Amino acid sequence: MAFELPKLTYGYNELEPHIDARTMEIHHSKHHNAYVTNLNAAIAGTDAETKSIEEICKTISKYPAPVRNNGGGHFNHSLFWTVIGPNKGGQPTGKLMDAITNELSGWDKFKEDFNKAATTRFGSGWAWLCVDGAKKLCVCSTPNQDNPLMDVADTKGTPIMGLDVWEHAYYLNYQNRRPDYINAFWNVVNWDEVSRRYEEAL
Numbered sequence: 001m002a003f004e005l006p007k008l009t010y011g012y013n014e015l016e017p018h019i020d021a022r023t024m025e026i027h028h029s030k031h032h033n034a035y036v037t038n039l040n041a042a043i044a045g046t047d048a049e050t051k052s053i054e055e056i057c058k059t060i061s062k063y064p065a066p067v068r069n070n071g072g073g074h075f076n077h078s079l080f081w082t083v084i085g086p087n088k089g090g091q092p093t094g095k096l097m098d099a100i101t102n103e104l105s106g107w108d109k110f111k112e113d114f115n116k117a118a119t120t121r122f123g124s125g126w127a128w129l130c131v132d133g134a135k136k137l138c139v140c141s142t143p144n145q146d147n148p149l150m151d152v153a154d155t156k157g158t159p160i161m162g163l164d165v166w167e168h169a170y171y172l173n174y175q176n177r178r179p180d181y182i183n184a185f186w187n188v189v190n191w192d193e194v195s196r197r198y199e200e201a202l
């Protein structure tokens with residue numbers, strides 16, 4: 001069963017002005033599509049064809065670089081599209097907000113730590129909010145298309161929110177101003193989905 005590009009549940013223009021339509025279109029239909037195509041080519045005829053993308057990530061050290069790069073790209077973008085959406089932003093409620101308060105020293109400190117992870121990731125990569133092995137929240141970042149599910153990751157956990165900080169995610173609208181893109185991201189976070197992923201990870 002080949003991997004497929006997931007459909008978005010919203011239009012490319014619906015995240016404006018925070019993320020522009022042209023960036024969304026190229027990011028989803030070109031970049032993510034290329035990861036899917038290249039992943040399928042990289043695993044053709046191997047046992048990875050029978051595995052889920054999560055299973056592949058968890059044992060990624062067994063695979064060659066094209067599977068790591070494109071498999072990570074497929075997992076990361078598939079998650080990313082679901083944790084952003086139109087008319088979102090604000091703050092989470094319930095168990096997730098309680099955990100941010102108790103385990104990450106509160107909303108303001110969490111946002112500061114996440115922004116720092118996203119801003120200071122040199123070159124291309126991702127910032128993450130994860131549930132770690134002790135079922136506690138943690139903030140981290142990964143290079144390239146790595147993610148915290150991977151056995152090669154410095155900080156391991158189940159990612160419940162991710163922010164793509166590759167230049168292709170923001171350059172058309174923000175050019176070199178990555179911090180402006182990171183600030184804009186908070187206006188499109190789909191906290192219902194992040195909360196759902198949080199409770200699933202517990």
Ligand code: MN3
Nearest residue numbers: 031164166169
């Ligand atoms: Mn990307």
